[in-house]
Amino acid sequence: MAALAATLGVEWPAAVGWLLGFALFLMLLGVVDDVRGLSVRLRFALYGLCCLGVVVALAAPPKGGHWWLVLPAVLALLWGLNLYNFMDGIDGLAALQCFFAAGAAGLLAWVYGGASQYALFCGLLAAAHLGFLLWNFPPARLFMGDAGSIPTGFLLGGLWLWGSIDGALAPEVWLILLAVFLTDATWTLIRRLLRGDNVLQAHREHLYQRLSRHWGSHLSVDFAFIAVLSLWLFPLAWLLQTNQEYSLFLVTLAYSPLLICMAKTTDMT
Numbered sequence: 174m175a176a177l178a179a180t181l182g183v184e185w186p187a188a189v190g191w192l193l194g195f196a197l198f199l200m201l202l203g204v205v206d207d208v209r210g211l212s213v214r215l216r217f218a219l220y221g222l223c224c225l226g227v228v229v230a231l232a233a234p235p236k237g238g239h240w241w242l243v244l245p246a247v248l249a250l251l252w253g254l255n256l257y258n259f260m261d262g263i264d265g266l267a268a269l270q271c272f273f274a275a276g277a278a279g280l281l282a283w284v285y286g287g288a289s290q291y292a293l294f295c296g297l298l299a300a301a302h303l304g305f306l307l308w309n310f311p312p313a314r315l316f317m318g319d320a321g322s323i324p325t326g327f328l329l330g331g332l333w334l335w336g337s338i339d340g341a342l343a344p345e346v347w348l349i350l351l352a353v354f355l356t357d358a359t360w361t362l363i364r365r366l367l368r369g370d371n372v373l374q375a376h377r378e379h380l381y382q383r384l385s386r387h388w389g390s391h392l393s394v395d396f397a398f399i400a401v402l403s404l405w406l407f408p409l410a411w412l413l414q415t416n417q418e419y420s421l422f423l424v425t426l427a428y429s430p431l432l433i434c435m436a437k438t439t440d441m442t
Contacts, residue, residue: 185290191230192331195223196324199254203320213373217251223327224250231334242334250330253351256358257326262382263391264313266398268302271325273402274350275299278332278342281414288341291332298328311391345420349410349427353401356431357381364439380434383441405430 202219205211228246261267279295282288302325308315317325329351336342348355357380365372377383385394406427413423 185294188227188230189294189335192227192328192335195227196328196331199223199324199327200320203318203323206319220254220323221247221251224254224330227327227331228334231331231338242338246334250327250334253330253333254323254326256354256362257329258319258322259358259361259379260354260381261317261322262377262379263385263394264311264316265306265309265391265395266381267317267322267325268306268309269395269398269402270351270354271302271329272299272306273399273407274329274347275302275332277350277407277410278336278346281346281411282336282341285414286341288336288339291336291339291341294335295332298332311395343414343417343420345417345424346410346414348424349406349413350402352406352427352431353398356428356435360432360435380438383438387441 199220202211202216206216224247225243228243228250232240232242232246257267257270260270275295276299279292279299282295283292286292305315305317305321309317329347333344333347336347337344361379362372365376365378370376377386381394381398384397385391388394409423409427413420416423
């Protein structure tokens with residue numbers, strides 16, 4: 174991405190180099206984990222250090238010294254990269270989410286924020302995942318794994334932070350664009366915690382996994398996901414970017430049917 178941007182004459186802020194560098198490290202860490210297996214504690218410690226590093230790089234002066242953001246931003250990034258890993262369980266879903274979210278964010282930032290550098294980064298990330306979808310769309314011939322899902326979640330979280338600090342995109346826009354993943358992963362984790370389950374143990378209780386078993390198809394879940402993203406979430410994200418005074422109402426509107434759906438399908442196997 175950085176090399177392609179350089180050929181186009183784009184000079185990103187130095188902090189973006191750190192974002193890409195940490196993402197590359199997370200990809201290599203995922204490869205090592207897939208091949209040899211690493212302890213959960215070691216992986217989480219390294220994930221946390223990467224999140225801290227990129228938050229400090231993006232939030233530090235001269236960008237305004239947003240030091241109050243550090244702790245909540247680190248926790249948000251750490252949750253984001255882990256939930257993305259949780260949601261990479263059927264063919265195509267995780268790549269579709271990144272393509273849609275990054276592409277929509279780039280479009281909105283370019284048209285309404287005039288943030289060409291930010292929009293280009295979003296567009297390149299979306300394009301990379303569209304290319305990956307050629308092999309990952311059901312029936313998949315290539316899978317994302319930790320080496321793909323962890324840095325993807327990390328990059329999307331970094332884009333949320335970068336856009337929020339630079340004013341390229343309202344931060345609530347990302348909450349809407351990632352609403353399906355955030356709702357499914359968070360609801361499922363809380364439910365397992367309340368039951369006293371081991372949350373580090375692999376399971377198949379996410380709604381997208383239950384739907385794929387119920388419908389007997391990964392493709393059906395992907396098409397339903399595309400419909401929700403394009404017909405519901407993108408219009409709301411567009412409205413929020415152009416009417417930020419209604420952000421609380423629009424975020425609530427985006428999440429309400431998703432939460433109702435989670436509640437009504439809790440017992441579905």
